[in-house]
Amino acid sequence: MASLRLGFFVAAAVVSAALMPPSAVAQLRPYYYSSICPNLEVIVRSSVQQSMAQSPISAPAALRLFFHDCAVRGCDASIMIVNSNGDDEWRNPDNQSLKPEGFQVILNAKAAVDSDPRCQYKVSCADIMALAARESISQSGGPYYEVELGRYDGRVSTKASVVLPHANFNLDQLNSYFSGLGLSQSEMIALSGGHTLGAADCPFFQYRIGTDPTMDPNFASQLNATCSSNPTNGFAFLDPSPVTFDNAFFRNLQGGKGLLGSDQVLYSDTRSRGTVNYYASNQGAFFGDFVAAITKLGRVGVKTAATGEIRRDCRFPN
Ligand code: HEM
Numbered sequence: 001m002a003s004l005r006l007g008f009f010v011a012a013a014v015v016s017a018a019l020m021p022p023s024a025v026a027q028l029r030p031y032y033y034s035s036i037c038p039n040l041e042v043i044v045r046s047s048v049q050q051s052m053a054q055s056p057i058s059a060p061a062a063l064r065l066f067f068h069d070c071a072v073r074g075c076d077a078s079i080m081i082v083n084s085n086g087d088d089e090w091r092n093p094d095n096q097s098l099k100p101e102g103f104q105v106i107l108n109a110k111a112a113v114d115s116d117p118r119c120q121y122k123v124s125c126a127d128i129m130a131l132a133a134r135e136s137i138s139q140s141g142g143p144y145y146e147v148e149l150g151r152y153d154g155r156v157s158t159k160a161s162v163v164l165p166h167a168n169f170n171l172d173q174l175n176s177y178f179s180g181l182g183l184s185q186s187e188m189i190a191l192s193g194g195h196t197l198g199a200a201d202c203p204f205f206q207y208r209i210g211t212d213p214t215m216d217p218n219f220a221s222q223l224n225a226t227c228s229s230n231p232t233n234g235f236a237f238l239d240p241s242p243v244t245f246d247n248a249f250f251r252n253l254q255g256g257k258g259l260l261g262s263d264q265v266l267y268s269d270t271r272s273r274g275t276v277n278y279y280a281s282n283q284g285a286f287f288g289d290f291v292a293a294i295t296k297l298g299r300v301g302v303k304t305a306a307t308g309e310i311r312r313d314c315r316f317p318n
């Protein structure tokens with residue numbers, strides 16, 4: 001699978017599909033399911049807890065999955081769809097490094113929800129993804145926040161609709177990408193703090209070793225050792241505490257130890273450095289801004305009863 005992840009670099013020319021306008025925002029609210037499925041949050045919480053106990057990759061993978069879902073066709077669980085003809089979002093090269101553990105977190109939570117007769121087939125996969133992202137964050141030591149709910153699931157998933165930011169993006173490219181989602185530079189920086197969890201494979205950062213002057217030399221030689229001793233499936237953590245959601249990611253950038261170019265550039269570029277310094281010195285500020293930004297991300301392209309459905313099996317449209 002590691003070699004497939006190389007595809008990330010050759011996928012620059014995917015055809016763009018327009019994002020849905022965030023017109024359905026008004027329907028979202030924290031207690032959407034309180035009479036429909038009163039135990040929803042408890043059920044998802046305990047399911048995610050079990051998934052996290054099974055694998056340390058679960059939380060990072062589920063958080064990344066939520067971003068990739070919302071960024072493409074809106075937060076409609078289209079990333080979960082498996083099409084029999086092989087043309088779906090998750091098989092776009094940009095998604096090939098999404099870890100199976102992340103998909104499993106969602107399928108497990110959906111099964112747990114549907115095992116409660118009050119809830120069966122009444123909770124959208126898109127909402128389960130939003131709740132699973134919150135649980136992944138809060139159960140990794142990050143902030144707990146109310147999740148807005150009431151999304152419907154999309155019916156469409158294609159490779160061609162996948163447009164995602166790349167690890168070699170500069171600040172202008174990052175800003176332009178996130179502004180397409182209705183997110184500002186500071187919201188983009190807060191959301192990049194999601195890289196406080198998880199890891200990246202060598203192909204995403206190896207090209208920086210010895211060529212990118214913003215990388216700390218000792219860090220570069222560590223990474224060089226990691227990737228040259230394990231060329232096919234070497235990886236490194238995105239920050240030094242990869243299972244703890246904290247602001248170490250930002251302090252790391254101050255030391256030139258950001259793994260991805262798109263992360264380190266937030267410090268190298270003086271237009272964004274101030275925000276990095278602010279989050280590096282104030283974890284509470286980072287948490288507050290991250291919660292606001294991921295809540296806004298969760299409103300992108302939300303579908304309604306008229307434009308979506310409550311999928312029975314998250315992998316297949318009804
Ligand atoms: C700013 C633009 C972004 C770029 C260029 C980017 C790129 C990447 C790349 C290249 C990886 C490594 C993939 C691999 O080796 O398998 C990764 C991992 C990850 N990303 Fe991002 N990402 C971005 C934004 C985000 C956002 C907004 C979030 C969530 C809030 C996020 C959450 C994650 C997580 C949690 C991982 C670790 C996944 C794992 O360990 O399985 N990323 N990202």
Ligand SMILES: *[C@@H]1O[C@H](CO)[C@@H](O)[C@H](O)[C@H]1NC(C)=O
Pocket residue numbers: 209210220221224225228
């Ligand atoms: C990386 O490691 C290889 C093999 O040990 C070495 O030949 C090369 O010079 C190193 N490159 C950098 C940039 O450190």
Ligand SMILES: CC(=O)N[C@H]1CO[C@H](CO)[C@@H](O)[C@@H]1O
Pocket residue numbers: 001004090091092095096097098099100
């Ligand atoms: C993580 C993951 O599920 N990757 C898949 C991406 O798509 C390729 C090509 O279809 C699959 O073989 C991988 O398993």
